[in-house]
Amino acid sequence: MTESMQTTTPAPPPEQLRMIWPNDRLESPPSVTIHPDYDLRTFRPDSAEDMKGWCRLMELAGFGLWDEQRLAPIYARILPNGWFFAVHRETGSLAASAMACHEPHPLHPFGGALNWVCGDPAHRGKGLGMTVCAAVTARLLAGGYENVFLITDDFRLPALSIYLRLGYRPLLFAPDMEKRWRAVYEQLGRTDY
Numbered sequence: 001m002t003e004s005m006q007t008t009t010p011a012p013p014p015e016q017l018r019m020i021w022p023n024d025r026l027e028s029p030p031s032v033t034i035h036p037d038y039d040l041r042t043f044r045p046d047s048a049e050d051m052k053g054w055c056r057l058m059e060l061a062g063f064g065l066w067d068e069q070r071l072a073p074i075y076a077r078i079l080p081n082g083w084f085f086a087v088h089r090e091t092g093s094l095a096a097s098a099m100a101c102h103e104p105h106p107l108h109p110f111g112g113a114l115n116w117v118c119g120d121p122a123h124r125g126k127g128l129g130m131t132v133c134a135a136v137t138a139r140l141l142a143g144g145y146e147n148v149f150l151i152t153d154d155f156r157l158p159a160l161s162i163y164l165r166l167g168y169r170p171l172l173f174a175p176d177m178e179k180r181w182r183a184v185y186e187q188l189g190r191t192d193y
Contacts, residue, residue: 014176017160017184018107019168021137021148029138030166034086035126038095040135043083050085053094054118061118074116077101079143084135086119086128095120096128100139103149107173112145114168117159129162137166154180161188 034040044050055066082100087093096119103113114136119129140148150168152159170181185193 014154014180015174016151016153017177017180018171018173019150019152019163020108020171021141021167022169023146025167026141026146026148029141030134032131032134032138033127034131035128037089038086038123038126038128038131039089040131041085041087042081043078043085050094054085054097057094057097057118057120058116060120063116063118074099074101077103079112079139082136082139082143084132084139086123086126086131088123093120095123095126096132098129098132098136100136100143105149107171108147108149110145111147111149112140112143114140114148114150114163117162129159130166133162133166154184157184157187160184164188164190 032040043054051068051071054071058064058066079100079102084098084100085094086096088095096117098117099115101113101115103111103115105111114133117129117133119132137148149171150163152163170177172178172181182193185191
């Protein structure tokens, strides 16, 4: 076989990063505050505007195109009153969102996950990502979850910064995790690894 005819199988992508809410903070939910130009509320199941606005947020955040059919398997795992929106008061537009989901996993028995954090870049710098993430975390803790976690990617530095400031900690569950987390901390300019 000539070199031009040889094919190689691409390496599988690395496992996504995981973070956990520390056990010593299970009784200490984060405080939820919001910028004065915005309101925090939960998803309205009877609102086509909420669904349409969320799909738009997901696209703006780089998660591709979404619709009700793609959302259906996730929707079934969202806790009651666990899907949060930051809403711009003046325009009524959705500016950020995050979900509290029941996500059992071998690494997180009876796990509750902070899922699908997204935001409109036009509203960046208002602390809305922190707001919706704090609201979800508080909801999971209020729901009795003792294994609260999230999954993310190495390149999502703004989100990683929020999660670390909120109080989440890296979970070193695979051999390459320590090296990857050190790189994340370095890129964020953090020295507390």
